Amino acid sequence: MKLRTFAGGVHPFDGKKFTEKKPIEKLPLPKQVSIPLQQHIGAPTVPLVEKGSEVAAGQKLAEANGYISVPVHASISGKVKGIEEIDHPVAGRGKAVIIEGDGNEKWIDSIQFDEKYFDLPVNDMRTRIKEAGLAGMGGATFPTHVKLTPPSGKAIDTAILNGVECEPYLTSDHRLMLEHPEEILNGFRIIMKILGVKRGIIGIESNKKDAISLMKKSVPKGAGIEVVSLPVKYPQGAEKQLIKATLNREVPSGGLPMDIGVVVQNVGTARAVFEAVAYQRPLTQRVVTVTGPGIKEPKNVLVPVGTAFQNVIDFCGGLTDKASKIVMGGPMMGITQPSLAVPVLKGTSGILILEDKQAHLEAEEPCINCGRCVAVCPSNLLPTTLQRLVINDRIELAERFHIMDCIECGSCSYICPANRYLVQSIRHGKQQVIQLRKKAG
Ligand code: SF4
Ligand code: SF4
Numbered sequence: 001m002k003l004r005t006f007a008g009g010v011h012p013f014d015g016k017k018f019t020e021k022k023p024i025e026k027l028p029l030p031k032q033v034s035i036p037l038q039q040h041i042g043a044p045t046v047p048l049v050e051k052g053s054e055v056a057a058g059q060k061l062a063e064a065n066g067y068i069s070v071p072v073h074a075s076i077s078g079k080v081k082g083i084e085e086i087d088h089p090v091a092g093r094g095k096a097v098i099i100e101g102d103g104n105e106k107w108i109d110s111i112q113f114d115e116k117y118f119d120l121p122v123n124d125m126r127t128r129i130k131e132a133g134l135a136g137m138g139g140a141t142f143p144t145h146v147k148l149t150p151p152s153g154k155a156i157d158t159a160i161l162n163g164v165e166c167e168p169y170l171t172s173d174h175r176l177m178l179e180h181p182e183e184i185l186n187g188f189r190i191i192m193k194i195l196g197v198k199r200g201i202i203g204i205e206s207n208k209k210d211a212i213s214l215m216k217k218s219v220p221k222g223a224g225i226e227v228v229s230l231p232v233k234y235p236q237g238a239e240k241q242l243i244k245a246t247l248n249r250e251v252p253s254g255g256l257p258m259d260i261g262v263v264v265q266n267v268g269t270a271r272a273v274f275e276a277v278a279y280q281r282p283l284t285q286r287v288v289t290v291t292g293p294g295i296k297e298p299k300n301v302l303v304p305v306g307t308a309f310q311n312v313i314d315f316c317g318g319l320t321d322k323a324s325k326i327v328m329g330g331p332m333m334g335i336t337q338p339s340l341a342v343p344v345l346k347g348t349s350g351i352l353i354l355e356d357k358q359a360h361l362e363a364e365e366p367c368i369n370c371g372r373c374v375a376v377c378p379s380n381l382l383p384t385t386l387q388r389l390v391i392n393d394r395i396e397l398a399e400r401f402h403i404m405d406c407i408e409c410g411s412c413s414y415i416c417p418a419n420r421y422l423v424q425s426i427r428h429g430k431q432q433v434i435q436l437r438k439k440a441g
Contacts, residue, residue: 004248006241008378009233010411012332014207015169018291018298024175026302027315029105033075033306034086034096034343035061040135041142042068049097053080058108058282061097070133070143074099075284075304077106089328089335089342096306096343110280117278118186122194125277132276133283133346138162138173138237138266139329141347144273147265148194150258156195157261160246161188161270163204163211164230164237167330170350172287173267175300177204177211180271181218187270189223190277195263200225201246207232234332235409239264241378253405268349283346290316294323294353303344309351310340322355332410365418373412373422379405383412383422390429395436398429406430 038044045062055074078101088094134144165173206229216227240251275281291298296317327334373383389398412422
């Protein structure tokens with residue numbers, strides 16, 4: 001049978017062999033964590049603690065500041081050493097609550113299993129999800145309760161669970177599906193209930209046959225959930241591409257999945273939804289794939305949020321002699337890090353360490369008009385034209401050429417024989433469009 005897919009895309013080296021068979025291991029309690037106040041898209045949080053405060057694990061450290069915002073919680077118990085400016089893996093710099101651990105792993109009392117969690121009114125479910133500080137764990141970090149509250153007038157008919165994990169090297173979602181299928185499915189059923197949909201689809205790439213078969217076996221009868229095997233192609237896990245592949249629907253230019261009746265959530269987020277609704281457990285830890293040729297013992301590790309990359313890497317045997325580039329996430333969409341002092345965030349799916357020969361950008365050469373970037377672009381854009389417009393400061397024209405539809409997947413840069421820095425230019429152009437829109441009010 002021909003597997004369903006989307007137009008464009010590339011086939012980079014997948015690197016999954018480093019960790020796909022490695023069960024999730026729990027990191028020993030770190031002595032100190034630095035928990036950034038901003039870990040989601042939206043308004044930064046407002047601190048509730050101060051230097052000297054004693055905190056239990058799971059305690060709220062900072063309150064959401066508005067509707068598009070979620071609180072942050074302590075991931076270990078101990079004493080607040082201060083609220084300080086630190087290196088932030090996404091924002092460059094940002095404030096964080098520094099907790100010195102007491103080594104006791106003392107948790108707040110309110111985390112308890114609620115047998116009747118599935119009967120809760122949907123608004124109470126949403127409140128538990130917001131209070132638990134959930135933001136998309138696939139990397140997008142958009143507040144989950146907002147995504148689960150479509151505006152009136154947007155009729156949602158299908159929820160999609162994203163188990164694709166197309167980003168090379170990363171295996172944290174794969175391991176979660178193998179080790180916690182019931183919790184993920186319970187979370188997905190909560191998501192479907194909140195959205196009021198009868199149809200659920202779980203999309204998984206066909207290189208995870210064990211996860212496909214286990215998820216199929218684990219789906220409760222009559223739940224209205226179909227598990228779909230998808231071809232291995234990057235960026236199969238991007239929302240618009242996943243919707244096209246599973247439902248053959250297209251998100252309009254400038255639109256959102258909910259415009260065509262769909263909401264997509266990542267498998268890690270679904271598990272966190274279950275824990276938030278059934279246990280009132282806040283999001284204080286996550287599975288991180290620690291991998292690449294620069295790591296001595298690649299692993300999948302359950303890490304308290306706020307733990308320094310250095311601690312996680314030490315747990316994985318340290319760096320090899322050839323290690324030379326630190327990336328948060330995968331090689332296609334990840335963010336290069338200046339140091340190992342940066343903390344793990346709610347959205348940190350991977351720590352990738354590349355070696356010398358992979359670490360350096362080759363010099364750009366003139367475009368040879370081969371058209372390969374256009375052929376692979378999953379958003380049907382003209383990457384080479386967009387780059388030219390950005391370089392020549394023709395931002396308004398770039399906007400008319402739909403620069404904002406770029407999902408920054410990096411497929412164009414990956415395929416370009418002239419090493420054009422296409423995605424970097426386009427990202428820069430998008431930021432300029434946002435500035436122009438802000439100025440225009
Ligand atoms: S233009 Fe954007 S969406 Fe298209 S391939 Fe390049 S990075 Fe991906
Ligand atoms: S792939 Fe590179 S060389 Fe070919 S058209 Fe695009 S920018 Fe030019």
